[in-house]
Amino acid sequence: MKKFLLLVSVLFFSQNLFSQISLLYPNGGETFIAGITETIRWTANATTSVQIDYSIDNGVSWTTITPATSPDVLFYDWTVPNNLSTTCLVKITDITNGATSDVSDLVFTIADSSPNPITLVTPNGGEYFVAGTTETIRWYATSITYVNLDYSTDNGLSWININSGISSMFPIYNWEIPSTPSASCLVRVSDFNNETNFDLSDGLFTIEENIASTLTLTYPNGGEIFYNGSQQDITWLSSNVGSVNLYFSPDRGLNWYSIASDIPASMGSFTSTVNAASTTNALVRVSDAANAARFDESDSVFTIIDTTKNTIIVSSPNGGENWQSGSTQYLAWTNTNMTGNVNIDYTTDNGTTWLTVATDLPAMYPSFMWTVPNTPSTSCKIKVYDASDASVFDESNSVFTITTSATGGVVAHYNFNGDANDGTGNGHDGTVNGAQLVADRFSNPNSAYSFPNPSRIAVPHSPELNFAGGKFTFTVW
Structure with missing residues (x-):
């Protein structure tokens, strides 16, 4: 079976930094009665005030309804004037940027109530x-x-x-x-x-007839990483659906922006160019063009990386993990255009306060081995940020859990990242004798020791390290 792919390039996932305004009502074909209050409605992707005008001559001249609306309100109650016409339009304009406006798609009518009650x-x-x-x-x-x-x-x-x-x-x-x-x-x-x-x-x-119809988004469906400027396919499965509309959200569904409209559902795919700011909370929605209540969305969020800007994306921990205090866990992230250093913090109260994990780590080595502290909590997150610009950061998408060690905890832990000090804070620091610092298996410099013969790391005696007759675990990686 031959498969045909129709490539259509559009601005995909557009999240314009400037205001975008779309008039919803009236948008053409309505009949308003003079003296009756109608609600003008619109959408905007930025908090802005708008000026509202109307025309009774198909846009040749305009009369102001209101010079400015409240910036957070997307509707205006208009008492329809007694200016009867069948060629009326409404126009909304961003008062801070007159070039941004929208007009009714078609004319509507203002009628007198007296001829017909x-x-x-x-x-x-x-x-x-x-x-x-x-x-x-x-x-x-x-x-x-x-x-x-x-x-x-x-x-x-x-x-x-x-x-x-x-x-x-x-x-x-x-x-x-x-x-x-x-x-x-x-x-x-x-x-x-x-x-x-x-x-x-x-x-x-x-x-x-209400024939059983189905519509299922298959891609992107969560976990993907897309780069700004790349072309990506949106795919879906459908049954008894004529055409579909596609939408994008950069913020877990709080706001939605149109990708394309009235695509034949039988195509099953649509190719678009990613054009969005970096986000780890992206979603795509496909909806029936004839029935917006029939739709499907990405099952979970995916990531968009704007390669034109410095970006950091935390990949681990990213929510749902259960880490035991005293255990060793790898913190991991990806970054774009980062040439300096990064800092790492963690929180046990979902971001109300942050504690330092590490500072001035080379951004080119996007991982860090962390000894989980004894701070049990179910509201933990990790944050990685640019050491020279804290506004460039990312944190775990959801909280993870730190639990208290069931076996009494780690007595000593040696990261070997520059020295042989005990990472638990218990004071069992070692002395390096002949061992040489080298890169670890992740190519992180000075993060492991090589032991030429003879060489050793000596740890002073301590009663806490006396395991005679007891049970203990010794781990090397």
Whole structure:
């Protein structure tokens, strides 16, 4: 079987350092009634204030709604003016960067409430509903107390009642979509006491059967390391899904940014160029373009390394480990563009306070042999940072555990990293006689001893080292 791969290069995982704004509502096709309050909504990838304007002549001229919104609010309640038009637009603009703005994709309508006392808002045409799901019917009604709701599957030739005598005090109705598949559907809202007063959907919408659909992201699915500028495939498996949208999060799903939209689900893969700042908390999401509630994400986070900047990524411990006090464990990390030294700290309270492990270690040797201290805790982390710039750092993604030794602990420990001192702090320091410092098996300089004949390391006698008649373990690596 031949396999075809469609390569499409886009800006993948884009996390722009500058503000990006996207207007969500109104975005075209809506009908607003003069004097009614509507909520303008948008998204932004940075905390910013925006200016909001509207146009009734398809953007030829603009009138300001508000010169500045609160920086942390992504909506604005707008009382629709009595400027009737079928060619209206809304525009939002970053007040600190006028070049960053977004406008409604299509025109919407501002209508007078007096000609028709009832106006159906949604569904108003173009929607895609799935049988068994719940969708919202919205309308406006002036001087009408109760309404009837009906729907049609044959473009209005016949009507089926949804509900009757519904209060217009709260003009919203949650409609469970029936199992009546059709691409020629309409909804009608009418005055309960005078059915000649009514409004219906401006265009047709679709109801489809709730066929079992599946969507599974297969790559990246957690643990991968990608480099900025590299091309990577996003892959997925799907069943009964038409097209998909792809998204990227740099912060474990707190924020999501679009990668690409309306990709045929049958492709099963999409090739993109990584363009993001360094992060150890990256995720990818694939969602059904017709039903955003159907989606899948990376099972766990993956890493992106920006090779244009100094970066440090801690790989061990990275969360979930259980280390015994007195044991020897390797701390490991990767770094990019680092030419100086790094420092290592650890915490037993999830980062509230930090204690020194080691300082001024050559960054080119990204590992360190650590004698775990007797500080039992379930909230431990390791942090590695640039010795000359503490803002360049990384720490364990999650906490690990330090437990008390069940066998009484280590009596003496010799790292041999420059001397023969006892790393436990028990004072059993040795004296080097003829042994020579060499690189260890990880190529770390001056981190092991070679013993030409004759040579030795002598440790003074101590009652604590008297194991006569007892049990002990002697380990060499």
